[in-house]
Amino acid sequence: MSKKIPVIQIDPGTQKLEVYGKSKGVTTTDLYASRTKIYAKKVTGLFQKIRKFSLWMLIASYFSICWISINGQQIVHFDLPARQFHIFGITFWPQEFVLLSLLLIICAFGLFFVTTLFGRIWCGYTCPQTSWTFIYMWIEEKVEGSRNQRIKLDKADFSIQKLAKKVTKHVLWLFVAFGTGLTFVGYFYPVRELVPDLFTLNVTDGWSLFWIGFFTLATYINAGWLREQVCMYMCPYARFQSVMFDENTLVVSYDADRGDPRGSRKRNTDYKDKDLGDCIDCNLCVQVCPTGIDIRDGLQYECIGCALCIDACDSIMDKMKYPPGLISYTTEKKLEGKESRILRPKSVAYAVVLSLMICSFAYSIITRVPLELDVIKDRGALYQLTGLGKIENSYILKIMNMSDHNMEFEISVEGIESLHITTQTQVSVKSGEVYILPTSIEADPEKMKTNHYTIEFTVQALNEELSATSESRFLGTAD
Ligand code: SF4
Ligand code: SF4
Structure with a gap:
């Protein structure tokens, strides 16, 4: 049977989307959807422990590596005026930028390889945007309280207490943003000279001040205000990584066969009699999601694979005395009841190319004549x-x-x-x-x-x- 394709027209004046369907007439949809603030609930669990560890380690590395020097040489220093990049004991000269390019290609390929196998693990566990949003949300929670307290605070009328909390939060955010900007510039200017010069108002290079200000502002806006919108609308990697996905890639997924039909019930009741699945429809998986999506609607590009919903749902399953894993890391094949394979042409090809590049890079470094x-x-x-x-x-x-x-x-x-x-x-x-x-x-x-x-x-x-x-x-x- 042939299907009629609805006519879609965009009104340039109102920026509305008009859909002309035979049965429903004209329906109008607004092209612009204003952001709904997300109040992510705190959750604990196995994946959050791993995630916390990985994010704190990365943040600590970022703030500390530029302070480590060996024989008076900062171990990571992109010395632009001297045209030398010092990276963990190796100095790259302008004529060796092909090596540096190879290193960057290796990193990109490594990311593709990991994405093919483990999906958006980079986004959920290691991405700088995730890391800094994580610190900012941690500060927010310490100052304004739990999810419900934050919602209540935002709805409350103006008061000195509300003002004090908001000011404290933003001052702390700005403090972290300034530290981030200063550290970033410290990878390009000798940090041990930059910091004392800055605090004694002795910085003579206007560019370093400009970049500190720029990165302070960028961090404050990205991690404080934009948050998940950076992942959803600005990050190019989020857009093209679906190309690397296949039915064997690990994704966070809700087991609809097991969970549906959803519905509330009392603990220890025989819900199967009521024709209910394992999902008690508590909405906790949605409340903890930093991008505000409902994973039960299926795989969505907004999902950063952080596994907060897995921990949240597992805690509910535990309370209900149901087996864990209603939401889990799985693959499309597994969900279809088929066997999932790690070794497949795409992953093998990435592994071979990556190994060859790593070997040639290592060989070039070992045989390099300084x-x-x-x-x-x-x-x-x-x-x-x-x-x-x-x-x-x-x-x-x-x-x-x-x-x-x-x-x-x-x-x-x-x-x-x-x-x-x-x-x-x-x-x-x-x-x-x-x-x-x-x-x-x-x-x-x-x-x-x-x-x-x-x-x-x-x-x-x-x-x-x-x-x-x-x-x-x-x-x-x-x-
Ligand atoms: S759906 Fe789950 S894994 Fe995806 S972003 Fe939300 S909480 Fe994280
Ligand atoms: S947390 Fe689990 S039980 Fe609760 S709504 Fe989400 S999927 Fe259902």
């Missing part, structure tokens, strides 16, 4: 004849010490018999320094069989097994 030599031939003069009848070529040597300590180097050149350096052959290069060394070399024209040779410069570290080479051209005239 020394680079660039040779630039002087283009002003192709060659010169010296007073003693030798042929001289000039070069600029750029010696880059990418290690974490100062080093002495010996410079040599080879490629033609009698070729030797006539300028300085030993240099001391500081850690992180690019040493520019004008160098001249000369050869005996009698030993030259052609007008141009490929030659090789070598810088060899004294007292260390470390060297770098670079090729160039030697020009002259064969006798």
Whole structure:
């Protein structure tokens, strides 16, 4: 039987959606739905313990890592003026940004892999938006009380007590936001200089003040006011991760076969007689949800996989003496009564690609030489004849010490018999320094069989097994 497709029209003036159906006539829907404030109820349980641990660990890491230094070097420092990124003992230079890009691709692939297997576990347990919303909600609860107390407070008329609670909450939120902004900037400016300079009003760099202010405001707005709206309307990852889902991906789901029909009942009554399922329709799973959805309506993109509803429902099941797991981490296949598989083409492909990338990154890091030599031939003069009848070529040597300590180097050149350096052959290069060394070399024209040779410069570290080479051209005239 053919089905009539309703005509849908958007009125640009009123921004209303008009649906023309044959049976129901014209129905009008507002395109704009104002936000309903969510008062999430506190819940405890196994997943919340894991979640709390993971979120507090991440928050603590964020606030502390920039303060850790080894040999005077901040272990994570994105030093933009020096164009060096120090990440856990490895310094990435501009010419190594391909390695840094590989690291970022590995992180992205790791996220895809985890999402394919475990769904939105990143969103529920590790995402910064979730972490900071978690702190903000924790503060809110400490200051304004439980869900019911917060609802009551918001409905109450103005009073000094209400004002005091609201002001306290916002001051604490701003304090956390400021700490977040300051710490963020501390990953780009040396934090041990930035913080004292800031508190003694000695900061001379306007940009650092701008970014502290920017991230303070962004944190306050995102975690305090926007919260779940960031996940629902702003986060691109929330939108495209459904592509990585399949029927074997772990999702938070309500078992409708077991739970429906829903209905309240007394404890220890034989509800099966009343043709009821296990769901007592207490609504607790909705009250605890930070995005305000009802998981019983099926999988929704707003669900961040935080498992608060699982813990809430399990606590109810426990009280009712029913088995847990009415809401659980499961897969579409399991819900259909089929067997779910972890090993499947998509997950295997992600695992293989991820392993290859990790291995190649590890190999590049292990075999990485923290020394680079660039040779630039002087283009002003192709060659010169010296007073003693030798042929001289000039070069600029750029010696880059990418290690974490100062080093002495010996410079040599080879490629033609009698070729030797006539300028300085030993240099001391500081850690992180690019040493520019004008160098001249000369050869005996009698030993030259052609007008141009490929030659090789070598810088060899004294007292260390470390060297770098670079090729160039030697020009002259064969006798
Ligand atoms: S439905 Fe459950 S898992 Fe999804 S966001 Fe709400 S509480 Fe978290
Ligand atoms: S918490 Fe469990 S029992 Fe209560 S409404 Fe939700 S699914 Fe039903």
